[in-house]
Amino acid sequence: MTSVSAPSPARGGPSLALPRQAVFYLFALPFAALTIVFGLWPIILSIDVSLTKSATALRAEPTYVWFDNYRKILSDPIFLESLWRTLVYTAFAVAANVTFALGYALVISSKAITWGRTLFKIAMFLPVVTPDLAGYVVWRWLYDQSFGAVTAFLALLGLPAFGGIASVDTAMIAVLVAELWHHTGFYAVIFLANLALCDRALVDAAKMDGAKGRQILWYVILPQLRPALLINTVYAIIEFLKTFTVIVIMTKGGPNGTTNFVSYYAYQLFDQGRYGEATAMATVLFAIVAVVALVAYRIGDQREPA
Amino acid sequence: MNTPAIPLRILAYAVAISVTIFFLYPYWWMLLGAFRSTEAILTNPLALWPETLDFSAFEEVARIGGQSIWVYALNSVLVTGLSTVLSVVITALGAYALVRLPDPWPMKLLRSGFLLTIMYPYMLLVIPVYIVMFKIGLLGTMTGIVLFLALGPIQFFLFEQFFRRIPRDIIDAARMDGASEISVLRYVVLPVSAPVVATVAIITFLLNWSQWFPVLVISRSPKTYTLPVALLNMNGELGVNFQGIMALAALTTIPATIVFLLAHRRVIEGVAEGAVK
Structure with missing residues (x-):
């Protein structure tokens, strides 16, 4: 039985294993088909298009201009600005969402809360499963100067008016709050899951030793929340780098370009038929996301043996 | 161990309830917006209850x-x-x-x-x-x-x-x-x-x-x-x-x-x- 065409070191018996294993290939086939047709092929296509001249991109034989599109976008001030803006927004949005989620998870899992915890959790997670488009449509109108509740509420409290999505100064904050409303419940749920696994005995022991609330939080609870902090930060970075729906609904990149993030700008160019540049931007964003994911994966791996 | 002091509990509930309102209010406002007439909303965007139920919006969205x-x-x-x-x-x-x-x-x-x-x-x-x-x-x-x-x-x-x-x-x-x-x-x-x-x-x-x-x-x-x-x-x-x-x-x-x-x-x-x- 020294066949040259049987290289697979199978888990079961070598001769019987082949037909057994063949079944798994069959099981995986539809999944593989979807992954290839709607995942890998479009990605390759996108990179391919980014190397061609936009006007010829969709033709059977496009003209290849290689890195011209990349050169073009890297000297496009609007793109560079939108990239920088995306990074700044991501930093703020990640910090705001993760901090808010952490704080809120600590509050509703604390002993001070004795009833209503399920209700608080449901309310917190409802925006996550609400169609984002519908949620942002409602927020778009909440900020409206004449219909909106935000303006009226601030006036009621005698506070200065909030420009919302209409003002250059506040548009990004308005977008951030709406996104926080939609996303933060997800991060809070991850923190809550992690908190449920925390060792309560350590907290009690620290209290016995006379540790103050802040010390307990900093030295006892937070170190145990490292896994959730890592996961949430990575998920949030990837999520907010891609910020798109909220912009389409609420600001369309405005006012005056102050919320023109990379994915929205790329989509606009695509809409104008500038396929080469749009896909080049997609590749740049993909590279950033991939680096973030890879670094996170490394950090996660290092933690494993501990 | 012990239940936290009363002020701490009040604080925790104040936070939890405020945040819950932040999460849920947009839904209520959306429903109010659907059932209140445009004039009513423009007069008072903050009303917490509809003055009258106006179903005209649902007739309008019957065809889009x-x-x-x-x-x-x-x-x-x-x-x-x-x-x-x-x-x-x-x-x-x-x-x-x-x-x-x-x-x-x-x-x-x-x-x-x-x-x-x-x-x-x-x-x-x-x-x-x-x-x-x-x-x-x-x-x-x-x-x-x-x-x-x-x-x-x-x-x-x-x-x-x-x-x-x-x-x-x-x-x-x-x-x-x-x-x-x-x-x-x-x-x-x-x-x-x-x-x-x-x-x-x-x-x-x-x-x-x-x-x-x-x-x-x-x-x-x-x-x-x-x-x-x-x-x-x-x-x-x-x-x-x-x-x-x-x-x-x-x-x-x-x-x-x-x-x-x-x-x-x-x-x-x-x-x-x-x-x-």
């Missing part, structure tokens, strides 16, 4: 973009329902195969390829998908939309984790008894998989009910639009129909809300588990 709202609603149900069933079956089989036979290079390649796919910025993937749909003749079809929505990360991770936890001994015992892999799947794995299947199905339903960008991009006419896409168009229209927009937003939101409220524990636990991967 030249077709009945039922077309959008039916499309939403069909697209979400079919893509959910397909997603559960295809992802479960795929994840099962990758868990049972992870080592051969085609399987390794498949897993890496899938991980690469889910890392790609979604809305930027959708654009080349338009070209793919064109090339394989599925542009503008329901089939194209359903197939595209059948692939998702959380579904895969939930199934993968679940199948990894099934003890090898049980499967090996069945194999010793001469069961084929199909029988192992049918009589050993399937019976214990009901909870994970339910969790994945509900989460997929909620995710795909919300989808709008792929639906918009793959569609060629409003004939395949779903409720969120109808809402997008209505919101983008010139000439504000605030009340109609709120009514349509409510109609888009309510089915997802009901499904979530009925299965909140399963959804929250499932999402947490699928994410911690």
